[in-house]
Amino acid sequence: MRKRHPLDSKLLCGALGAAGLFCVLEVAGRVGLIDPAAFPLASVVLGRAASLVTDGEFLSDVLSTLGVWATGLTIAFMVAVPAGFLLGTVPAAEKAMRPIVEFLRPIPSIALIPLALAVFSERFDMKVTLVVYAATWPILINTMYGLKDVDPLAKETLRSFGFGNPAVLWRVSLPSTAPFIATGVRLASAVALIVAISAELLGGGSDGIGSYVLESAGGVDAVEYVTAAAMWAGVIGVLTNGLFVLVERRVFRWHTARTEVV
Template identity: 60%
Template sequence: MRLIPHRPFDSNTICGAAGVIGLLCLAEAAGRLGVISTAQMPLASAILATAAGLVTDLDFLADVLATAGGWALGLLAATALAVPAGLLLGSVPAIESSLRPLIEFLRPIPSVALIPLAAFVFTDRLEMKVAMIVYASAWPILLNTIYGLQDVDPVAKETLRAFGFGPLAVLWRISLPSTAPFIATGIRVAAAIALILAVSTELLTGGSRGIGHFILLAESSPDGLTLTLAATVWAGGLGLLTNGLLVLISRHVFRWHTTITEATG
């Protein structure tokens, strides 16, 4: 099998960057030509300039750190809960079958709709934010762990059992390494969901620092729309950064899985 090296700036990255730049240029042209009223949508250049200017705003940087901190705590807690639960459900079909109806009932409930309920349950805003992140982001990790276990090569497991290894040894030596790339994908999906819930919780409840809280306060300022969109750019940049880091980590740690996928694809 020929190893296929990964290039940090491949064609997909270049095309993605070109698409973003093209969209910004189109939005800027639409505003300057009067196709879109600048009262309803500020110029893209003004939004980007305001977003760049927020680098020197210490209060805003504290809000970014608050959002990132809640995001990290919630994602870590969701991973710590969902991975063991997924390993249990994926390893014991009887338990998975009995809990599947409950999972399918809870999973489609919009997490944002539960924020007002969580505000009554949790008095501390950070605890509420973390709890909402855990509830929303645990599902992709849980389901990917279960599906990953179902994709493990049965011949490899039977071979290990034939040599006298017990269930825990098979899980540790075969099932968990084979499932790890699926878990990593679930965490990457959950990271985006966690960021959405972090900002949404801050925006809907207030009372705590964060990008959502900054947007809530910006609405009452003269440049409220521009500040709101600039903060949104920061939220999107934070999501893009974390997703890129998780992709790089996954490709480095699971290089063997990436090589097999690229070679067979």
């Protein structure tokens, strides 16, 4: 008998959990625990979500959100990884920048929306900037943490054979840190999606899932449309996270086997 893969078991449990929640909400609406006039039945919301698949306006908004998400996440990666290596390998730089990092990191990106609106005339630039700001921190911190986890014996062994710091960084530090960077990117991916939709919702504009939710909130069957759009935002989050998990498992199989962490 073939042994079930742990990832298969988690997918099955997740699917059962989602189905169970759907059934609970549907029954609660049917028996009157939840007023259908205030919040529609789960089956109605699911049907509305299915209808959005053929809604060209909604699909265009999804692509717009994904464009902001992908652009911001890519820029954050390109900024955070080099910065993380600099702060993680140069103690003087880390000491000088640590107070600034700790000051900026807790500031919510959403709180910066009024400032971003004043600085950027283009909504796309505004949203991407906020995504970059929010997504940079998980990648930066994980890169720095990964560098601290590099085996010092491996670095000293390479140096004893005459290799300089650039070679040690390329041959030892980068491969050892790569799984941590990948985890940081996966965490940043979820943050980037949240910030992108929030910026669309609060920052105005005419495109994106957040803008679709804002427009739907003033129309007929508003709760159905808003909830269905929120469901699709959650589905996108689950799919992107699952994609990153799959890539991590395939590319860093050795690290996953050692840590047994998804």
